[in-house]
Amino acid sequence: MRRIAGFPDRDGLAVMLILGVVALFAVAISTMSARATANPMARGPAPGSPDAPLAPSYASAQTEGGLMLRASEGEVAANIPAVRLGTDIVADVSGQTARVTVTQAFRNTSDQWMEATYLYPLPDNGAVDTLKMVVGSRIFEGVIKPKEIAQEMYEEAKENGQKAALVQQHRPNMFRNSIANVGPGETVLVQIEFQAPITQVAGDYSLRMPLVVGPRYIAGGANTGSLLNAAVLAGASDLTAPTADPDMVARAGGGLNPVSITVNLDPGFTAEAISSPYHAVNVDGSGATRTITLADGAVPANRDFELRWSAAGDAPSLGLFRQSHSELDYVMATITPPSVQRVGEAPSREMVFVIDNSGSMAGESMPAARRSLLYALETLRPQDRFNIIRFDDTMTELFASSVAASDRNIARAKTFTHGLEAEGGTEMLPALAAALEDNHSRSGDPLRQIIFLTDGSLSNEAAMMEEISQNRGRSRVFMVGIGSAPNTFLMRRMAEAGRGTFTHIGMGEESEAQMQRLLNRLAQPVATNLTASVEGGNIDFTPRDLPDLYAGEPLVLLGRTRHLQGTLTVSGMIDGERWSRNVELGDAAQSDVVAKLWANRRIAEVEAERWSGQMSHDLADTAIEELGMDFHLVTSRTNLIAVDDTPSRPDGAMLTREELPLLLPAGWDFDHLFGAHSAQGSRDLPLESEKQRQRLELPNTSTGYMLTLMFGLLLLLLGMAGLGRERLSARIRSLLSPGLPLRAPA
Amino acid sequence: MEAALALPREQSAPKGRATKKGAFWRALPRLVFLTAVLCGGVLVTKALYIPVKAEVAQVLLARAFDQSLAGGAPVKPWSWADTAPLARISAPRLGQSEIVLSGGSGEAMAFGPTALVDDQASGITVLAAHRDTHFEFVQDLLIGDDIWMERIDGSTANYRTARVDIVRWDEFAHPSYASDTGSEGLIALTTCYPFDTHEPGPLRYVVWAELVAE
Numbered sequence: 001m002r003r004i005a006g007f008p009d010r011d012g013l014a015v016m017l018i019l020g021v022v023a024l025f026a027v028a029i030s031t032m033s034a035r036a037t038a039n040p041m042a043r044g045p046a047p048g049s050p051d052a053p054l055a056p057s058y059a060s061a062q063t064e065g066g067l068m069l070r071a072s073e074g075e076v077a078a079n080i081p082a083v084r085l086g087t088d089i090v091a092d093v094s095g096q097t098a099r100v101t102v103t104q105a106f107r108n109t110s111d112q113w114m115e116a117t118y119l120y121p122l123p124d125n126g127a128v129d130t131l132k133m134v135v136g137s138r139i140f141e142g143v144i145k146p147k148e149i150a151q152e153m154y155e156e157a158k159e160n161g162q163k164a165a166l167v168q169q170h171r172p173n174m175f176r177n178s179i180a181n182v183g184p185g186e187t188v189l190v191q192i193e194f195q196a197p198i199t200q201v202a203g204d205y206s207l208r209m210p211l212v213v214g215p216r217y218i219a220g221g222a223n224t225g226s227l228l229n230a231a232v233l234a235g236a237s238d239l240t241a242p243t244a245d246p247d248m249v250a251r252a253g254g255g256l257n258p259v260s261i262t263v264n265l266d267p268g269f270t271a272e273a274i275s276s277p278y279h280a281v282n283v284d285g286s287g288a289t290r291t292i293t294l295a296d297g298a299v300p301a302n303r304d305f306e307l308r309w310s311a312a313g314d315a316p317s318l319g320l321f322r323q324s325h326s327e328l329d330y331v332m333a334t335i336t337p338p339s340v341q342r343v344g345e346a347p348s349r350e351m352v353f354v355i356d357n358s359g360s361m362a363g364e365s366m367p368a369a370r371r372s373l374l375y376a377l378e379t380l381r382p383q384d385r386f387n388i389i390r391f392d393d394t395m396t397e398l399f400a401s402s403v404a405a406s407d408r409n410i411a412r413a414k415t416f417t418h419g420l421e422a423e424g425g426t427e428m429l430p431a432l433a434a435a436l437e438d439n440h441s442r443s444g445d446p447l448r449q450i451i452f453l454t455d456g457s458l459s460n461e462a463a464m465m466e467e468i469s470q471n472r473g474r475s476r477v478f479m480v481g482i483g484s485a486p487n488t489f490l491m492r493r494m495a496e497a498g499r500g501t502f503t504h505i506g507m508g509e510e511s512e513a514q515m516q517r518l519l520n521r522l523a524q525p526v527a528t529n530l531t532a533s534v535e536g537g538n539i540d541f542t543p544r545d546l547p548d549l550y551a552g553e554p555l556v557l558l559g560r561t562r563h564l565q566g567t568l569t570v571s572g573m574i575d576g577e578r579w580s581r582n583v584e585l586g587d588a589a590q591s592d593v594v595a596k597l598w599a600n601r602r603i604a605e606v607e608a609e610r611w612s613g614q615m616s617h618d619l620a621d622t623a624i625e626e627l628g629m630d631f632h633l634v635t636s637r638t639n640l641i642a643v644d645d646t647p648s649r650p651d652g653a654m655l656t657r658e659e660l661p662l663l664l665p666a667g668w669d670f671d672h673l674f675g676a677h678s679a680q681g682s683r684d685l686p687l688e689s690e691k692q693r694q695r696l697e698l699p700n701t702s703t704g705y706m707l708t709l710m711f712g713l714l715l716l717l718l719g720m721a722g723l724g725r726e727r728l729s730a731r732i733r734s735l736l737s738p739g740l741p742l743r744a745p746a
Numbered sequence: 747m748e749a750a751l752a753l754p755r756e757q758s759a760p761k762g763r764a765t766k767k768g769a770f771w772r773a774l775p776r777l778v779f780l781t782a783v784l785c786g787g788v789l790v791t792k793a794l795y796i797p798v799k800a801e802v803a804q805v806l807l808a809r810a811f812d813q814s815l816a817g818g819a820p821v822k823p824w825s826w827a828d829t830a831p832l833a834r835i836s837a838p839r840l841g842q843s844e845i846v847l848s849g850g851s852g853e854a855m856a857f858g859p860t861a862l863v864d865d866q867a868s869g870i871t872v873l874a875a876h877r878d879t880h881f882e883f884v885q886d887l888l889i890g891d892d893i894w895m896e897r898i899d900g901s902t903a904n905y906r907t908a909r910v911d912i913v914r915w916d917e918f919a920h921p922s923y924a925s926d927t928g929s930e931g932l933i934a935l936t937t938c939y940p941f942d943t944h945e946p947g948p949l950r951y952v953v954w955a956e957l958v959a960e
Contacts, residue, residue: 393889463912617914617948696862698915698950699855701876701937705796707944712789719782726776 083108083116083182083658087259087301089209094266096319096334097593098196098207100126106179107187113649115158115657117178120301121210124173124492126196127600129632131640133165133179134189135648142167142640144632146625150639154178161649165190167640172604173210175634181649192640195593195600198267200334200554201521205267206308208504211259211301257660258298263307265290271309278303318581322564322588325595326630329564331539332594335581336554337527337574348383349447350402351376352435352475355420356454356482358392362422365483368511369453372480373417375515376451379523380405388413391431392424428454429463436471448475449522450498454491455483468497476500476548480518482511493604499547521550527579530572532557537566537585542601546572558598564588599631607636796856800879803857807831807845814898820848829854832861834896835873835935842883846873846895862936869924869931869957871895877951878944881937884953893955895933905933905955912939914948924957931957 086105091098102122108114122128131142142165145153150166157164158180165188166178175192182188199206261279265271266289274283280295292307319334355373357366373388380386384405388398398416403409435450468477477498479491482505495502501521505514530546532555539559549555555570564585571580606615606623615623621637628638649655803823810823811831820830829847836843846861847854854860859875875881887893893905924932932954939951 696872696918696920698913698918698936698952699862699874700915700946701855701874701881701950702944702946703796703856703876703878704944704946705793706878708789709793712786712791712793714786715782716786716790719779719784719786722775722779723783726779 081116081658081660083110083114083660085116085118085257085660086298087120087257089259089261089305091207091209091261091263092266093198093207093263095268095321095591096198096200097591097597098198099193099593100196100209101191101193103189103191104177105187105189106182108182108184110656111184112656113184113653114182115178115180115655116182116660117176117657118660119170119174119176121173121212122175122194123196123208123210124171125600125604126173126194127596127631128167128169128175128192128194128634128640129596130191130193131165131167131642132189132191133163133642133644134191135163135644138644140165140642140644142642144629144634144638145641146629147637147639150641153641153643154180157181157643158655161647161651161653163188163644163648165642167192167634169634169636169639172607172636181647181655183648195596197556197597200336204308204310205271206306207263209261209305211304257301259301259305260298261294261305263292265292265307265309267309267311269311272311274307274309276305276307279305281307318583320583320585320588321591321594322585323591323594327562329561330595330598331557331559331561331564331585331588332591332597333557333559333568333583333585333588334554335557335570335583337549337572337579337581347447348381348385349449350385351380352387352389352402352448352450353377354389354391354431354435354450354452354454355417356392356426356428356452357390357420357422358424358426359422360426360455361482363483365455366420366422368505369482370417370420372453372482372505372511372515374414375512376519377410377413377417379519380410382406386413388416389431389434390416390420391427392422393427394424395427395431395434397434426454429467432464432467433471436467436473436475438473438475449500450475450477451480451518452477452491452494453480453482455481465493465497468494472498478503478518478522480505480515493607496543496547501550501553521553527555527572527574530555530570532568532570534566534568534585537561537564539564539566539568539585542598542605558594558601560598596631596633599627599633603627603633603635797879799856800858800876804845804880807847807858808834811845811898815896815900818899820898823857829857829860831858831898832864833898834894835859836894836896837883837887837891838894839888839891840883840886844875844880859935863920868922869929870920870922871931871933872920872936873934874936877937877939877941881935884935884937884951885941887935887953891955892958893933893935903931904958905931906958907953907955909954911952911954912949913952915950916948918950918952927956929956933957 084107086107088103088105089100090103091100104118104120106116106118108116133140133142140163147168150168154164154166161181163182164180167190168176168178170176177190177192179188179190196207199208265274268288270288271290274281274290274292276292279299282293282295284291284293318336319332321332323330353373353376355369357369361369377386382405385402386405386409387402390396390398398413399409432452435452438448475498477495478500479495479498479502481491481502491504492502501518503514503518505511505518527549530549532541532546534541539561541557541559543557546555549572557568557570566585568583568585569580570583571578573579603624606620606627624635625637627633628635634640806823810821811834813821814831820832822830831845832848833846834843835846844859846859847857848861848864855875859873859880861871862874863870863872865871875884877884887907887910889907889909891907893907895903895905897903918936920934921927921932924930935953935955936950938947939949940947941951
């Protein structure tokens with residue numbers, strides 16, 4: 001009796017408390033998914049209004065201030081643009097980095113107030129840190145701001161009639177400059193500066209300046225190889241710009257998007273064999289410093305610029321630089337392991353060639369890819385194994401799995417290669433998955449090298465990266481970029497994830513020579529199992545997993561530490577022998593670019609972590625925004641914005657927006673990309689129509705009931721198991737002590 | 747002071763209290779396990795309610811759809827429903843068909859795919875449904891698959907899947923008019939991505955299908 005009467009005291013409260021907590025916990029868990037489902041809906045379109053809801057920004061832009069937004073879906077620009085663009089590029093190469101200043105002059109030839117945007121490429125390992133807007137004699141410095149804030153500032157300035165310049169990053173190698181309120185007849189300069197490392201392979205150095213963004217195939221496009229729909233449908237509109245009709249370019253003369261380039265070369269040694277494979281150049285000066293200019297003055301922005309040089313005699317095999325930035329030390333070490341000449345036969349290997357025969361390869365790219373592949377087939381020896389996979393939006397594997405490189409098989413492969421025609425869309429993912437499938441994975445197996453020949457004109461980078469980082473196994477992925485404007489960002493990242501290298505091979509005769517170089521490199525001994533350690537100091541180095549190195553390639557390490565000191569030891573295996581090198585970090589030379597290069601490298605790592613699922617989207621966004629703000633860099637989360645404080649456009653004057661057309665990369669076949677579809681008639685695009693895109697927030701469609709179910713079942717099982725065990729032990733107790741008298745009830 | 751206070755308590759603590767305390771601690775595991783069983787049961791029921799509701803609703807909806815089709819006017823599937831069938835969408839290759847509901851509310855989505863946008867004039871339709879119930883099949887759609895849309899007015903349209911996008915939920919946009927893309931009609935099936943996780947995320951999987959010209 002007393003027990004029952006005493007129940008609601010302290011002990012009783014404890015029981016109730018526990019019960020309450022458990023119940024609350026259960027309710028919280030079960031409603032978590034339900035809430036997540038409901039929330040985004042609240043921010044989505046109002047229920048019961050099925051008419052297309054306008055995004056607020058679009059709606060207000062149309063009603064306030066008489067602004068007219070011209071959408072950017074027009075794939076082909078047939079009229080000469082009102083705003084004309086001239087670009088001047090000055091690159092100062094010093095040591096192993098280049099400081100590049102790109103000045104874009106926007107000249108308004110119309111009698112309207114104009115807003116212009118221009119999509120342009122930069123080297124994918126470049127870091128944009130400076131923006132200047134020059135209006136007459138006044139210069140406005142750009143500031144770095146989180147994306148949303150910068151865009152708001154730009155929109156506000158635009159509506160107020162103030163001049164404003166905005167630099168956005170759409171992909172690490174694709175940027176967009178927007179400039180608002182350029183008056184009739186006026187010219188506004190937008191100047192950006194960025195830092196880029198110099199590529200170095202076996203004493204050969206190169207600086208590559210991409211000048212044009214090729215029209216991209218958006219994966220999953222309607223119809224075969226439809227570049228038309230690509231721009232129009234959702235998501236990818238940022239990546240596309242109208243392409244100039246060749247007829248219009250002819251009418252505009254050499255005046256559409258001309259580019260002048262100057263390179264001030266000061267590599268720290270006497271450069272030899274200075275050449276530019278795609279443009280004619282003049283080289284002035286002597287000794288260590290040279291000035292390189294384009295022979296023709298200005299060229300159309302339709303192919304990438306590349307400058308190559310080599311070191312006379314032995315290239316320095318070590319570069320060590322440091323910089324202090326907000327109480328931390330940053331260091332960059334470039335170490336070139338010695339090239340070892342192999343004696344005797346190279347071990348047998350397995351090579352899988354993946355060749356892109358999609359529509360974007362039409363023109364000069366497809367023959368270049370064919371020739372490269374044929375050359376590669378020639379180099380196979382009977383003890384090697386190989387396979388060929390071709391893809392457009394379909395895919396064919398020549399053999400079910402890799403076969404011996406017998407004469408018969410090689411002959412079949414050659415016939416197959418000769419028959420490849422550029423047609424259709426680019427669905428690289430299935431081909432990639434097929435290439436990574438490794439049927440002969442045994443320990444001690446030969447090298448497995450996957451060689452990808454593509455122009456990389458597609459946009460589902462994320463899925464590709466994920467596929468490689470998850471399934472690479474023992475395979476090494478080598479990316480070969482074909483054509484005048486390959487997507488180097490995607491290819492470099494894919495090669496990195498696949499622990500291989502990226503090579504760009506251009507057009508025509510050059511392709512064989514480049515392919516030969518690559519194949520020679522692949523046959524050379526590799527430096528593997530590389531590790532870097534620091535004695536007497538503590539440094540975070542990136543990359544964390546060091547890649548394999550092929551002969552002549554340098555290892556570039558970027559690190560950050562509280563105080564730079566100690567000895568860096570890099571060691572690994574070269575052709576079966578142990579190799580190591582010690583570097584005194586205290587000897588590093590001062591350089592003011594190291595911190596930014598480190599930040600850029602770190603951003604690339606965060607992106608890689610995001611795509612391989614190691615980091616959530618939100619965390620990656622936050623990390624990138626912090627890096628961008630801290631190091632004053634344009635990133636996917638931060639923009640540079642410059643605003644003129646005094647309004648220039650008078651009240652009531654209309655502002656016309658114009659998206660500047662891009663030239664089709666040299667060697668691309670305009671008719672093949674666009675003409676064929678216009679000829680069909682069904683895909684007739686109204687060029688001058690003003691089309692808008694409707695934004696729509698999509699609701700969350702994850703009920704997450706599986707998670708709740710699993711948790712519930714777990715709880716149920718645990719509880720039942722516990723109860724069962726208790727009953728069992730009580731039973732055992734009573735069986736074991738039958739003699740004890742049971743307490744009589746009160 | 748403390749000792750003085752504590753002393754009488756010690757003394758007054760009867761033997762029965764100790765027994766009572768012991769009984770409580772003995773009973774505690776059982777209570778915890780019982781609670782676990784109860785909560786587990788509640789959770790399982792709650793979780794199962796979602797797919798069961800989704801299935802049962804579709805049966806009722808199919809009936810309402812047939813009635814709507816026969817009568818030519820929307821018929822509510824049950825008297826208190828705030829939504830009505832709009833169309834039947836089917837993917838013949840996958841043998842799937844679902845009744846589409848009007849109004850993109852989260853509540854309607856528990857019963858079937860809902861139309862976020864369905865504008866006959868512009869030719870744009872955007873549907874959304876849960877990735878783990880009604881639009882589970884969306885992940886299996888391939889480019890070139892047929893999608894049939896049978897409306898309650900008796901008309902039937904044949905769409906063909908043309909592209910797949912993965913976009914953030916707040917970065918989705920569609921053309922104002924299907925004709926902007928040179929199509930006569932566009933339909934987008936949207937659901938959460940990736941498919942193999944159970945937590946909500948920012949990405950959406952969008953399958954675009956184009957109206958096949960007669």
